[in-house]
Amino acid sequence: MPSMPSLLASAVERRGIPCAVTGIEAPSPGFRRVHFDCGALRGHDWDPCQALAFRVAPTLFRHYTPEVLDTVSGTMSVLFQVHSAGRPAERRSPGERWLDALKEGDTVHATRPVAARAFRMRPVERFTGAGDASTAGLWRAFQVRAASPEAVTGLIEVPAEDTAFASALLPGFTVLKAGPEPGAALLAALDRGAWEEAHRGGHVYLSGHGQTVQRVRRLLLDRFGVPRSGVSTQPYWATGRAGL
Numbered sequence: 362m363p364s365m366p367s368l369l370a371s372a373v374e375r376r377g378i379p380c381a382v383t384g385i386e387a388p389s390p391g392f393r394r395v396h397f398d399c400g401a402l403r404g405h406d407w408d409p410c411q412a413l414a415f416r417v418a419p420t421l422f423r424h425y426t427p428e429v430l431d432t433v434s435g436t437m438s439v440l441f442q443v444h445s446a447g448r449p450a451e452r453r454s455p456g457e458r459w460l461d462a463l464k465e466g467d468t469v470h471a472t473r474p475v476a477a478r479a480f481r482m483r484p485v486e487r488f489t490g491a492g493d494a495s496t497a498g499l500w501r502a503f504q505v506r507a508a509s510p511e512a513v514t515g516l517i518e519v520p521a522e523d524t525a526f527a528s529a530l531l532p533g534f535t536v537l538k539a540g541p542e543p544g545a546a547l548l549a550a551l552d553r554g555a556w557e558e559a560h561r562g563g564h565v566y567l568s569g570h571g572q573t574v575q576r577v578r579r580l581l582l583d584r585f586g587v588p589r590s591g592v593s594t595q596p597y598w599a600t601g602r603a604g605l
């Protein structure tokens with residue numbers, strides 16, 4: 362539901378959960394972390410694959426993933442990738458303009474976090490994730506929820522200026538410097554043998570850039586012998602598409 366008529370969007374927003382903004386951090390040039398107090402999330406059954414949507418413009422919603430959701434206090438943080446970082450302000454997208462305008466003390470409405478049936482945390486002991494900067498919060502959520510952070514390993518490509526932040530955030534992940542072509546660094550690393558190091562067994566999750574997700578899945582199935590049932594995918598954005 363990336364876009365809908367304004368009246369319908371207002372109705373969806375009214376049914377959402379009020380979330381007060383309690384803090385905003387810029388931990389790295391390409392990331393913004395926002396802390397929310399959403400009382401209605403107390404007791405929520407959280408799965409790290411759950412995503413919610415914010416109304417970022419009168420007719421537009423965008424999806425994001427709680428990086429941490431405390432089901433006792435009803436608080437959560439969301440890690441937003443600022444994908445136009447470094448570009449002129451007028452090129453910022455609706456989601457980024459909404460994020461730029463957000464201030465501590467604001468109250469926004471979020472849809473209740475839900476996971477797609479085919480993309481949720483499996484009851485297994487180990488997990489492997491692969492994606493781009495938009496998935497950093499997702500892999501962090503896995504590490505928070507898994508029995509130990511070491512149970513979650515993988516590969517992530519992020520802009521050069523964000524590699525130190527991503528390495529500190531995601532211990533056990535191979536952090537790759539993204540190039541101008543989405544997914545190129547990830548695919549090149551897999552070609553160089555990075556899969557064997559990143560995958561320590563368990564279920565595989567692929568997310569982020571849709572076209573890359575498809576290519577990496579094909580590679581894992583055809584070349585690395587990962588069974589079809591051992592991979593779950595969830596595109597987060599796609600070249601040439603606004604919202605997903």
Ligand SMILES: Cc1cc2nc3c(=O)[nH]c(=O)nc-3n(C[C@H](O)[C@H](O)[C@H](O)COP(=O)(O)OP(=O)(O)OC[C@H]3O[C@@H](n4cnc5c(N)ncnc54)[C@H](O)[C@@H]3O)c2cc1C
Nearest residue numbers: 412424425426441442444454455456597598599601603604
């Ligand atoms: C289930 C789900 C969960 C998600 N969780 C998160 C999350 O936790 N954190 C997060 O940062 N994002 C997350 N996303 C991705 C986010 O919703 C998209 O990146 C979204 O398109 C951003 O909206 P926008 O208004 O900034 O850009 P849009 O208006 O949607 O797109 C404008 C242009 O930017 C391009 N674009 C969009 N996103 C990116 C990107 N990440 N990198 C490079 N180019 C891009 C588009 O192809 C388009 O050309 C999630 C998406 C889904 C479907």
